[in-house]
Amino acid sequence: MSIGTIKEALEHLRLGRPIIVVDDEARENEGDIVLSAQLATPEWVGWTIRHSSGYLCAPMTAERARALELPPMVQDNEDPKRTAYTVSVDASSGITTGIGASDRSRTLRTLADPLATPSSLIRPGHILPLIGVPGGLTERPGHTEASIELMNLAGLEPVAVIGEVVGDDGELLRLPQLLEFGAQNNVPVITIKALIEELDSEHPSGGAASPRPSVVADQRVIFEVETRVPTEHGVFDLRAYRDRATGADHIAIVSGTPHDGMLVRL
Template sequence: MVLTGADPADDAHILIAAEKSTVESVSFLVRYGSGLVCAALPGSACDRLELAPMIGADRNRANTEYTVSIDATGSGTGISAADRARTLRMLADSSSAVGDFTRPGHVLPARTAPGGVLDRRGPAEAAVDLATVAGLRRAGAFTALVSEDDQTLIAETAEAERFADAHDVAVVSLEDVVAYRRTMESHVRTQFAVVRNSDYGHIHCVGYRSDVSGVEYVAYSIDSSPSATTPLVCFEQEVDPAPHLSTGVATASLAAVADNGYGTVIVARRNDGRASTADIRADLAEIVRDCGYRSPFLRNFPAVERPLTLHLNGSISNPVAVPDSVIDATGAQIELGCAAYDELLGQIGATHFQTA
C-alpha cells in the first residue's frame, strides 16, 4: 500500500508485509521507489539478530533508526528482487538466527520505536503496525515513493494518492494508522476514583493518565438527573502551576454541567506542552467513551478532526455517535469536513452527536 505523511507536504512511501515479499512486490518497490529497500523490525527482532545501529546515522534527521545493512546467506549477490524478497521473508521469520545473514548487504533494516506510530510517526513504525493489524508477523518493508513529476524529489500526498489510484493499491495516512490504534486500543489509564461533596451535590472524580501523551486528566462527573437530559461534557486546561491556591478553576463549566443535570468536566492537568493536539484529542475521546456517554453535547473541545471522529465511533458492533461539529469556548460551531467517515457511518447506521 501507499503511506502518506501526517502533512500533505510530507514524503510518501510504499509498504509491503515482509513475510509476503515476492519477486513482483520487491520489483514494484524498486521500480517506483528510491531503489533502497528498507525492512521495518521491532527492537526485539533487531536485538535477537544482533543488528547493530548504523554508525554515524543521523537519527534525528532521518526520523528512522537504521541498522547495518544485510543479506540472507546463500541468496546470490543479494541485490536482485528475488534475493531481497528472500531476505525480507527471513527477517520476518522468528526462527531465523544471526548466522542466517551477512553484513553488509542490500536490505537496510530499521529499528522501530517501542510504541509504533504512537511513539514515532514514521514509515517503519506504520509498516510494523499495519502488519500487526493484518494478523501477520511484525515485520514490514518500505521505500520512499519517487515523484513521477520530478524524479529528483519524493512524492507528496496528492501525487501519492494519484499513484495509488493508477496502480489499484490501497492508500492510508500516518494519522489514519494512529487513529485506528487509538480506536482499538486503550491508552488512558485510571489513576484514582473518589466521590466529593460540593455546592453541586456529589461529584464523582476520576483521575486518568495517558501512556501516549503523558498528560494527566481529572474528570468531574455530575449525574443528578441522568434520565432527563443529554450529558454535557466540557473541557478545561489547567494553566496555573500551583492550582490549589486558585479559586474558580473550572467553576463555570461545573455550573453548566450542574444546570444541565448530567455530564462531566474534563480538566487536563498542567503539562510540559510536548503532547500533540492530536494525542490530546484522542485522550479526550477515550475518556468520553470511558464515561459511558453515547451522544453528549461537547463544549470547549479542541476542533475535532477525522482521527478523533473515528475514535469516538467506537466499534461497529456497538457504534456510538460521531459529531458533525463541536462547540468552542465562544459557542461557535466548528465544522469538521468528515465526509468519508460520515459515509461509512451512514452505512453502519450510526447517529450523530448533538451540539449545544
C-alpha cells in the first residue's frame, strides 16, 4: 500500500471511519489513528482501542476547551513536544464506568457537540482532551493540530479522536509497518507533510484552507483561532482575532484566498 491522498482521507472521516496520520521521522516518527469525535461509534472506538495504546485523546481548539471549561492538566508543561493536555473527562450522563468503547464514544460525541456545556462532562475521566495551538500546523506540526485541520477540511466539528498505532508487542509501528497495517484494514495512511502542502496549496479544488496570516510582534490585531463552516452558499473560514489595544474580539468570514494588503474595517 502506498501513501494515501488527503481527499481519500477526508472521505473516510466523513463516513466516521478511521485514517492513519504519520508525522516526520525527525519528530515523533509515529502513526496515529484519527477519527471524528462527532461521528464516534462504539464499533470504531473499540477498533481504535484494540489497535492502539488504548490511550485515547481528543484534540480540539482552545476556543472549544474554554467553552467546556477544560483547564490545563498542569500549569508548568514539561513535555518536550508541549502537548497541551487538559484535565481528563467523561460524559456526565449515558455512561457506566466510562472506560468501555460505548462510554468513551459517548464522551467523545459530547466533546464535539456544539450544545454541550461544562456540566455535560465530569472530571476526571477516561478521555484526555488536547488543545491545538492557535497557529495550527504552521506553528506546531503535530498530530493534535493535524487532526483538527482534517476535521475542518472535512466539514466536521473540530474535535478529533487520536491514538498511537502499536503492534502485538505493544511497540509503536513505523511507516513501512503502518502502510502494511493500513492495507490490511482498508485504512488510508497520510502524512502531516502532505497535509501541510495541501493547506498551503492555492488550488480551491484541493479543499485546502486559505493560508494563515502571519503574526509579528508589533501587530495590534492578532490571529487566535479558526474554524471551517459549510453553508448552502459554500464553505467559509471563520477566523477570530483579538485587538491588543482594546481587548475587543473580531471575526472575519473568509472565502477563497485573500490577497495581501486587503483592507478590513474594524
